[in-house]
Amino acid sequence: MKYKKPTKSSLLLRWSYSVPLLSYLSFFLLIWTLSLPLSPFTRRNTVLIDDRQWNKIEDSFEIRMKNSNFNSDKMKIGIPVTEEDKNEYLVNVNNKANENRNQNDILQDVFSRADKDKNGKLDSNELSLWIRKKIMEHISLAVSNNFNLFSDIDVDPRNGVVTWKEYHSYFLKKRGFSSKYAKNHDERRHKGLLRTVKEQILRDKAYWMEAAKSNPDALTVDEFLAFTHPESSAANQLALVDELYDKFDRNGDDFLTEDEFAILQTEGGDETLVIRQDENQRRAEFRKSIDLNGDGKADRRELLHYIAPQSPRHSEHEAEALLSLADVDKDSMLSLNEMLAHPDLFLKSKMVDTARSFHDEF
Template sequence: MKKIVHLGLACIFIGMVASKPADNQAHGKDRVKNQKLSHEEHFDGDGHNTDYDHDAFLGEEEARTFEDLSPEESKARLGEIVEKIDENKDGKVDVDELQRWVEKQQNRYISEHTHERWQLHNTDSDNYLTLDEYIKSTYASTEEELLKLDEAEQIDFKEMIKRDKRRWNGADQNGDGNLNKDEFSAFLHPEEFDHMRDVVIDETMEDIDKNKDGTVSLEEYIGDMFIPENGEEEPDWVKTEREQFGQYRDKNSDGVMDRKEVGDWIMPRDYDHALAEARHLIHESDKDGDKKLTKQEIIDQYDLFVGSQVTDFGEALVKHDEF
């Protein structure tokens, strides 16, 4: 089975990229519905993917850093984190406390990632970033280097720049042509900002709408997630996605998703990802049915919350005094 994870066109120009590929991946082709709390799929094939929960609970960077903690040590440090989440110190974590914690981890990741990329691209260390600074520090290319590429690669490269400029203009709220740090955060993480919604939809339509008719067909929708190899039989999760398309994605039942329906899919309004994740974690761990989690209930489900030595425990369990 080949499940497609889009990384954008940056890989084509790996020798021409000066910075880490994170920027290009951040505005590549990953579906935003899976970017909210983690770049992991929440459901992997036919089963639930706990890596998504680790990222949401600990923060994406921290959940990938350490892999040498014993289960005993991880449980002890998880208990310390639970005490931080329990804001009212009643010995239980309710859905509101858990939701705020998940939001904190996501905001922390966005803030740290924005700061890291700001330091890299803002070469003159002033209070704003110019598009020229960003382009030059992201793509180590000159006109001479561009001319060395074949025609198709030149076209792809120019399309990347065009896409960057469109996203840049969307993030530039005061219209001065430059981005301050807050605006740059919207550029890097458009899925987190309502005013970037149209940009995200535009990028998604470009990626999936292969025949450029302004809609997304069932074949294009499935093709974005799954391409069979060597006559491979379609797995059950793909069949489920086909049903989802007909029942929930294509709301007017005309056989395709129009622009509005694509927007409802990738950036649904009135849907709180942190709240949904908090409810999910409580549902999976609440053994006594009181809609709250004790420290012991969380520790009993430590694989769900923080992983194992196989999947990495997460930096939050080591740098626990920072929370």
Template sequence: MARLLHSLLIAASIALAVSRYAHIHRAHLEEGHHVDGKHNVEFDHEAFLGKEEAKKLSDLTQEEAKEKLRDIVKKIDKDSDGFVTVEELSDWVNYVHDKFVWDDTKRRWAEYDGDGDGKLTWPEYLRRGYGSDPEEKLAERPNYKVGLKYDKRRWEVADANGDKVLVIEEYFTFVHPEETNETKHIYVEEIFETMDKDKDGFVSLEEYIEDLYPSDQREGNDEPDWVKAERESFTESRDVNKNGKLDKEELMEMLAPDNYNQGDAESRHLIFEADSDKDNKLSESEIIEKYDLFVGSQATEFGEALTWRDEL
């Protein structure tokens, strides 16, 4: 199972990395919280609830889900004053995010630390990730070479003490380098190399748009407004030095700026959308009123069920 999962991830990991950051980029930069001209609520659902909680809510009726939302609001409202502040909501969003990445790390660790000794060596990782004969696999499937290249680079950074063994804390860095300022450059570099199709060391406007809106999606379609907005943003703000292309530093600032706090950005967005009396905090009634924003969208106009998109 681990080998099958890994082979699938190797083929898709770079595209997923790019699309994940493109999704964050399109949804949460100051230009707007919209995709294809519509408010991108899927990101809000994941950020507010976490993936597992979203799955649980998908089996509930609308009224049951609202009751669950009331329970969640009580957890967020730490001082129990009846209001959710920016700070409380930010803490909650960060908690949900941190729980997701650690749960993901522990799930993967259980697959690779087969002997349960709490340590993972590079040969163990290769055997479990690439099969008993990695060289044969690399010969059979050239795309494995890209995956192995990135894995090696991540491993060297994650192995902080240089003992050629990863414990779970180091493995966390290996699978989620984007989570720390010290290692996020590794993830951004992978994205940069994927976007830089002509390998000239820069990302052109054409390469940038191709990543966000692939050419195979364009045939017969008018260019969406958000793509037009991205073209303008590329020229006006992304391309800081105005040379018509992005270097790694500019991409880093766009995708993973040092001052970016996901919890703070998401909480301010949610409060902006739901704060009907404009007091910069949310009452339970305001959150329930904006039910769709926080926990899901109605499957039909009558609200018989909820639907969730599994984006991650």
């Protein structure tokens, strides 16, 4: 077979996909391996939310990834709802027979897998380890699935960016509308769409405009990740670091000290009000989760590690919250009965449905 030399356009298209993906993966490698502070950049307003990598992901139970921007509303637009739709979040993707398990079966399965010492109880450490494992899975899948979804939508033309028109057409076809309807749909009127679908489009448009930095009508690969999975976006995480500096770095030296983090100050007229409520807890938080090298101050890399979803503090806080709400007998451990007595709490938590929990926060 005669070798066909690649054209310039095909090479350019290949690089338009591979360069952003490699840059993004390199960024995460930088976070977890280097100790140098990241250089500062322009600050902007954003909302502040409140290590060992797992080498092997358990192969028999996974939570199906759910993209919040593609929430289906099939029943309301006349499309039959299948059993798979009913269990869109909570299915065993490796075993079709288990797709229709009820809530108790799902919770029992999760409990059994999280109970490492098999004593019929989950302590805070077991809860935290399981939750962090699910977070690591979610972030890994979000990044890998983002590129595939991006490629599926970037078709008209396939040029390395997703336009709002391409996304909107994909949005409609995912809800059962024909390609002809999606192509000719008048976005100004949204004729034929129910109110709930119109509201979803408006929400998506708002999220889109927030994610779009270079072009309001098109998203790059990383901007698309910020649109579909804001918690996984490198740009969003860097913005959260800026928010921490804006809120706590009172002397503007691009370092956060223990005192700055622990002692809050608010401006009231000509006076500065010092707030020392929960100061001891905040100092403990700074020493344990922020100041990684113990020098009494935090640089950008340490703050980036602190706010990143992979940070152990997120799973620890979630475990503490679940225990405080469901530990009825106050033994600082969670039994299966206590878990089954609070199904909604656990089914919507990062312990079970990590993807939806993250998206609800944003």
